[in-house]
Amino acid sequence: MKQEEFEQLIIEAIQEVAPEIELVDIDVEEDIRDECDLDSMDFINFLEALQKSTGVKISEADYGKLDTFCHVLAFLEEQQ
């Protein structure tokens, strides 16, 4: 899968919990929860959606690495 496809899937997963968010709205280097105003529950739902659409297994131990949009992207590329 290409980088652009992952970017698209990430934003779609975010939109599942926060439909108003567009990629242009957020700083990809900043904390993703702050940027998209996700609470803990939203964050879990976002990860669940992401795992479903990408097929990449996301375990709890990885949550720490998934703090920014860029890091999520890097994680997916690495794991695929």
Add this chain to the structure above:
Amino acid sequence: MNKQSEQESNYILWFDQISLSDLELVGGKNASLGEMIVHMAKSHVQVPIGFATSAQLFIDFLAQNNFNGKIKHQLDEYQAGRQSLLKAGRAIRDLIAGGDFTFQQQGDLISAYQALSKKIAPSQKSFHASVAVRSSATAEDLPEASFAGQQESYLNIIGIDNLLLACKHCFASLYTDRAIVYREKQGFEHDKVALSVGIQQMINAEAAGVMFTLDTETGFNKVIEINGAWGLGETIVKGSVIPDKFMVYKPLLNTVKKTLTSQKQQYYSPIIEKQCGSKLEKMCFVTSTDFEIKVTDESDHLLMTQSTETVKTTNQERTCLVLSDSEILQLANWAISIERHYGKAMDMEWVKDSDSGQLYIVQARPETVESQKNHSVLVNFQLKETSKMLVEGSSVGSAISTGKVFKVTNPEDVEHFPEGAMLVTEKTDPDWLPLMRKASGIITDSGGPTSHAAIVSRELKIAAIVGCENATDMLDNGRKVTLSCAQGSHGIVYDGFLDFETQEVNLSDIPDTSTDIMINAAIPDGIFKWWSLPVAGIGLTRIEFIISSQIGVHPMALLHSEKVTDSKVKEKIAQLCQGYEKGSDFFVENLALGVGKIAASQYPKPVIVRMSDFKSNEYRGLLAGEFFELTEENPMLGLRGASRYYHPLYREAFQLECQAIVKVREQMGFDNVIVMIPFCRTPQEADKVLEVMSDAGLTRGEEGLQVYVMCEIPSNVILAEQFAQRFDGFSIGSNDLTQLVLGIDRDSTELKSLFDARNEAVKSMIAQVIKVAHKCGCKVGICGQAPSDHPEFAEFLVSCGIDSISLNPDSVAKASMHIALAEKASKGK
């Protein structure tokens, strides 16, 4: 919002939805919390809210991570001896702590946590509540199994990531080494036990402690015992601090005062103990919100150092009690409600919130130690072999004990006294109470059966031999000895550890007697040990022993500190009185607590309290006594008893004693207390004393107050009719009466053989006073060991028609037999 939060999850159970019947789902601890929240709300018992994870979450968690096979493998390796418990346990715990929740499980936990946060702080948006995360083990086949204290608790957990981590560590703690071994010993299958996690609003404790619906030392079930210290309750549970101790007498709680004059309903305040503990440290929350929980490699515990910390308490905190009177009563009321609801003795944890100042109950479980002991049995001792006799003296109690000699010759030795050693000393000191508790027995050079050592040993039920004269010379440190008090009043110390047997006397076998059998009490400490004895009350409580054990200062020094010219003594007094408005409050409060505790042990049966009967030399021995006492040549016949009470040197102090009795009777509610005046030489003296008492609020005949007089001077017998007009009863003090009738110093060794209450002259006096008193409608009792030691003396008293006989508690069983026989014989005549 999200999908999961709208449907009821079978992983989460709110406390207010669960009850004791959900034991299988959520374990004993959580079920009990639910039960309390649901059923105790109407009694206004506050319990912090929360929720539990079901056993199903734990079971699914192990299954989805494929842990079951791996756990079984580790356990098999350990059981086959191929793997140490340490390593197998660690491997299992690491495995479980590293597992993953599914998204749904995480979602359930998160939404429950968010809902809990919302309930705690409805107005705060995205508030992260601080919670306590506790394990509660469940066993589907064994709902009654107790796994208390084997699994972990995590305090002050904030935020969802920390919560999830803490939950997993709770899961892992089902396999602590201790829990594995426990289940094996009990024969429980490991895979049949699951774990529920309780997530409860964390109260930021200003103070916390534990509470029981009985006295944990004796099983006396008419009191609530409360312990408390500053900060979180873990310091008490661990035993790292000496907490404050409070006691409340249940039957008088919520009893409306009997005073008819007052329109407003007033309740008694039956607090009978308030002991300030040292409370050297406290555990509190770390105030910074910027912490995270970490797992250490060395230990299996989550490193909680960042969420809680232990700090030293301030001097102010150490000298202050953690609870006010009204808080003590509120907790006691809750304890009663909880005990009533469960229908059994309970063990609870309480917390006082530092923000709101409100009290909460955070745990409740049945008490299982004292409440299940058999209290209807007394124990008798008998030696089975003998050896070389080392020293001898007067025995206290009737027990036999063995131990290694530890001599205490100077105050420094006190600190090094080992548990279970035989205390050998010249004489004991009231400060040594904690040490004496640790001793297997006490042997002293000096002192008699009424010395401090003897009285304390009796109260503490420790075997003792007093007045051995040369014990400190004859017994070397570390020597193995056997102390035997089983041969009557003659106590013997033997060489080596001897074999002995104990025999039990069932209290229901103690015969009923028409003569009232009562007991003598000295210090309040330990008085509850005798609650199960079938007696008619307390025939003698000596206020002077309460003064020396609980107060220690001459009462006049508390009223007239200006007369105390020694600055060191002044400082000591100031220290003792810390926390009291006035020195006299310290005296009245502590004396009232002491008397109240003794009165509680027998309420509503009569408890006779004798006003202080120190001689002037003994008063001098109290702190600052030298500034207020005369030096008398012969204190035994000097300023003592009634003469003291209206004398300018003591009158004010006596009024403090009276105020304490008023407090016990009218504020605490113990109207079973009868006042007794000792050593009253003339009827005119009696009038003066009764007047002083009345000035202090104690009027004979008012509020049902009875006043007795000791009958211990020949004048009491000769003018018995006049005394009988002024008092409600007589209590014969056989020692003083014998001394004064026969003219023998009761401490004289030369004349010991002549000193005998069975002397014809003494008996004639006794017979006479009983006759006259009965004619005047007064009751007559006797305090002393003679009826227990000498069956014929018991028979004599019974034939005279004595109303009551008061004995040391340990001789009640034997004396009852004598008295029952004597009654039979006198009926036959």
